[in-house]
Amino acid sequence: LAALQKAKEALKMQKQIAEKLKGLKEKGVISSGAASGAISASIPTSLKLKDRLGRSTKAEAPSFSRPKPLRLDNEGREVDEEGNVLGGLGATREASKLKAKIGQHKEQTKDGVVEEKADEFLDPRMRAGPGARRKRSTFDFIQEGRFQKLAQRERLKNKFAELGYKESSAGESWRTGAAEEKGNPNLIPLGGKGEAEHARAEGEGAGVSSDGEDVTVEWWDSVILSNSEYENECGNINKAKITSYIEHPVPIEPPNNQPAPPPQPLKLTKKEQKKLRTQQRQAREKEKQEMIRQGLLEPPKPKVKLSNLVRVLGADATKDPTKIEKEVRAQMEERQQAHEDRNLARKLTPAERREKKMRKMFDPENGLFSAVFKIKSLRNPQHKFKINVNADENMLQGCVVTADTFSLVVVEGCSKSVVRYKKLMLKRIQWDAWIAGEEAPADMEGNNCKLLWEGTIQTPHFKKFRQEVEKTDKSARRYLEDFGLEHLWDLAME
Numbered sequence: 001l002a003a004l005q006k007a008k009e010a011l012k013m014q015k016q017i018a019e020k021l022k023g024l025k026e027k028g029v030i031s032s033g034a035a036s037g038a039i040s041a042s043i044p045t046s047l048k049l050k051d052r053l054g055r056s057t058k059a060e061a062p063s064f065s066r067p068k069p070l071r072l073d074n075e076g077r078e079v080d081e082e083g084n085v086l087g088g089l090g091a092t093r094e095a096s097k098l099k100a101k102i103g104q105h106k107e108q109t110k111d112g113v114v115e116e117k118a119d120e121f122l123d124p125r126m127r128a129g130p131g132a133r134r135k136r137s138t139f140d141f142i143q144e145g146r147f148q149k150l151a152q153r154e155r156l157k158n159k160f161a162e163l164g165y166k167e168s169s170a171g172e173s174w175r176t177g178a179a180e181e182k183g184n185p186n187l188i189p190l191g192g193k194g195e196a197e198h199a200r201a202e203g204e205g206a207g208v209s210s211d212g213e214d215v216t217v218e219w220w221d222s223v224i225l226s227n228s229e230y231e232n233e234c235g236n237i238n239k240a241k242i243t244s245y246i247e248h249p250v251p252i253e254p255p256n257n258q259p260a261p262p263p264q265p266l267k268l269t270k271k272e273q274k275k276l277r278t279q280q281r282q283a284r285e286k287e288k289q290e291m292i293r294q295g296l297l298e299p300p301k302p303k304v305k306l307s308n309l310v311r312v313l314g315a316d317a318t319k320d321p322t323k324i325e326k327e328v329r330a331q332m333e334e335r336q337q338a339h340e341d342r343n344l345a346r347k348l349t350p351a352e353r354r355e356k357k358m359r360k361m362f363d364p365e366n367g368l369f370s371a372v373f374k375i376k377s378l379r380n381p382q383h384k385f386k387i388n389v390n391a392d393e394n395m396l397q398g399c400v401v402t403a404d405t406f407s408l409v410v411v412e413g414c415s416k417s418v419v420r421y422k423k424l425m426l427k428r429i430q431w432d433a434w435i436a437g438e439e440a441p442a443d444m445e446g447n448n449c450k451l452l453w454e455g456t457i458q459t460p461h462f463k464k465f466r467q468e469v470e471k472t473d474k475s476a477r478r479y480l481e482d483f484g485l486e487h488l489w490d491l492a493m494e
Contacts, residue, residue, distance in 0.1 A: 378407040
């Protein structure tokens, strides 16, 4: 049915063309030969459509003949076989325009695809003109900076999406609506000024168009401006929006997953470490010998000693033995001095050694240790002095809390410091002793120190070592509660 409909439309168009050419012939604009040629050129299309339907036609196929020869008179006018002047200059121009437009008509379909329309006035006997020739394929080079602009545009969209920027389709629809309202699209200011005003009215921020064009007002300035324009330096600034506070944005971690931890190095035994060092030293020496062989390094001087003097120098050693021995001893002293200088250069200074020692002792990887001691009586001032001084010397943090019934000592630090302090508290101090030459109080008899608890902790509770004055049991527990250690007092009460 579709093919039949096309055939009917082709026949209808052929009749319309015949009627138009007939009117031109009557007015004398075109000759009869040109009219008959144009009508005959439109016949093959309809015939092909009919053959496609499989229907036989009674009309005989027209016989095509060669184009008529061009005959001109003495004045350059076109004449027929009998010498009559055909048409005129206007007819010739109309015919040339008609031929130039053959095959140039295109039709826009509903889907937006451009399809070439079969030209019914094309003479199949004529070769295609330069306009209808297929264009030769050429290189399509990408302009420099094209993808950078696209990437920058996408980054702007993603970065400022929360500030009310619209998609490209929304921006195009706004521009279309503004063009229809104002009439002339060239008079619309660039930068999405209308979008900025609309976004500020909604409280979303203003300033940047969705496709990344230059803006009239930057989004960070739109907060303090009274309107959406830069009128002068400080004329339209809303000073009520300016305060003494500084905005510090909270850093947000990227949404992607964290990378996997690197693989742990393989633990080697002492024998494997020694073998690895030997192999590395041999590889360095081999590389050095290769560079000496290629002439990149100067070969070292022979290492002459008293034991290999004759073997290295050969016959020269017997010419002047005293002089040769003196030179060999000088070289030996020079090598020894160079060795000592290298060792001295690698040696750490006293400050660096002390820093290294502290770093090894208080390395967070070694852990943080704590110990808690319970003392029956801490009335002896010598005991207080030893507790404070040794805590400072071992770089420990903690406190000494003295209550009505007993005293509690809490220390925190590295493992080595805690072990030293534990020896002091449990072995070195004689707790039942008193000041020499004075009578000991009654409560000093049977005085002792016990280790309540020791172990590792995650974070330190104290910043330094302090000693508190005498307190009651309740106030002592309240004091430890400020550091989150009230459970140690409860443990000591049990």
